[in-house]
Amino acid sequence: MDTLWSSMVKRKQEITFQKNIFLWVRVKRKVFLGCNMSSIVLFGPPGAGKGTQATAIMGKTGLPQVSTGDMLRAALSKGTDLGLEAKEYMEAGKLVPDELILLLIEERLKEKDAENGVLFDGFPRTIPQAESLSKITDVSMVISIEVPDENIVERIVGRRMDPETGEIFHVKFKPAPSEIKNRLIQRKDDTEETVRSRLNAYHSQTAPLAGFYQELGVLKIINGNQNIVDVTNSIIELLV
Numbered sequence: 640m641d642t643l644w645s646s647m648v649k650r651k652q653e654i655t656f657q658k659n660i661f662l663w664v665r666v667k668r669k670v671f672l673g674c675n676m677s678s679i680v681l682f683g684p685p686g687a688g689k690g691t692q693a694t695a696i697m698g699k700t701g702l703p704q705v706s707t708g709d710m711l712r713a714a715l716s717k718g719t720d721l722g723l724e725a726k727e728y729m730e731a732g733k734l735v736p737d738e739l740i741l742l743l744i745e746e747r748l749k750e751k752d753a754e755n756g757v758l759f760d761g762f763p764r765t766i767p768q769a770e771s772l773s774k775i776t777d778v779s780m781v782i783s784i785e786v787p788d789e790n791i792v793e794r795i796v797g798r799r800m801d802p803e804t805g806e807i808f809h810v811k812f813k814p815a816p817s818e819i820k821n822r823l824i825q826r827k828d829d830t831e832e833t834v835r836s837r838l839n840a841y842h843s844q845t846a847p848l849a850g851f852y853q854e855l856g857v858l859k860i861i862n863g864n865q866n867i868v869d870v871t872n873s874i875i876e877l878l879v
């Protein structure tokens with residue numbers, strides 16, 4: 640009983656200490672760097688609709704979208720060292736090592752359009768990534784889009800992209816107009832087998848972040864298992 644009580648007290652002290660550190664970093668950034676950067680994180684399992692909803696959030700907030708998945712795919716198609724190193728992880732549905740992701744993020748946040756904050760999509764995905772992020776930018780809101788696992792596989796396996804516009808379609812839920820159907824492509828990691836590994840990675844490494852942000856008081860939960868417009872409206876309500 641005593642040990643349980645003392646471990647609870649210890650955990651509470653750790654949380655308070657962590658909150659104070661975040662507050663201190665925030666004040667330091669504002670006072671010493673004159674920087675008032677505040678970002679939003681879109682959080683949720685693969686296929687939750689983060690990319691789709693990012694468009695609406697960008698429109699409402701003016702924050703640019705920073706998708707680590709898109710950045711990694713761009714690095715891979717350019718054949719950079721980082722892209723080639725990330726390839727095997729992505730194709731196996733595993734997370735790319737934190738060091739590589741943090742390099743990408745640090746570079747991206749130096750760009751001019753990121754100076755007032757960004758909309759993160761697919762980042763952070765591990766506790767160490769979230770801890771590193773807290774030293775670079777203030778996170779004002781984490782929007783968690785929740786979708787049950789049983790719906791994810793069907794969503795992802797039927798997902799298609801228009802390579803010309805980047806628009807995402809779904810063979811059943813959002814069919815593309817017939818004139819562009821033939822040019823649609825499917826992501827290499829959108830197979831049933833890879834989706835199952837991505838879901839495993841999500842549950843073991845990423846889902847614990849919900850608790851991390853809940854303790855910091857910035858987590859907002861959205862039911863992602865409704866139609867696209869209803870999800871968008873629920874998100875917009877959080878932003879007004």
Ligand code: ADP
Pocket residue numbers: 684685686707708709711728729730732733734735736737740760761762763764765768837
């Ligand atoms: P989804 O959310 O649909 O799984 P993404 O496009 O966000 O897809 O990411 C594709 C892949 O890129 C992931 O499965 C993973 O291998 C890698 N990846 C993207 N973002 C991160 C990240 N923050 N940390 C580690 N790996 C990442």
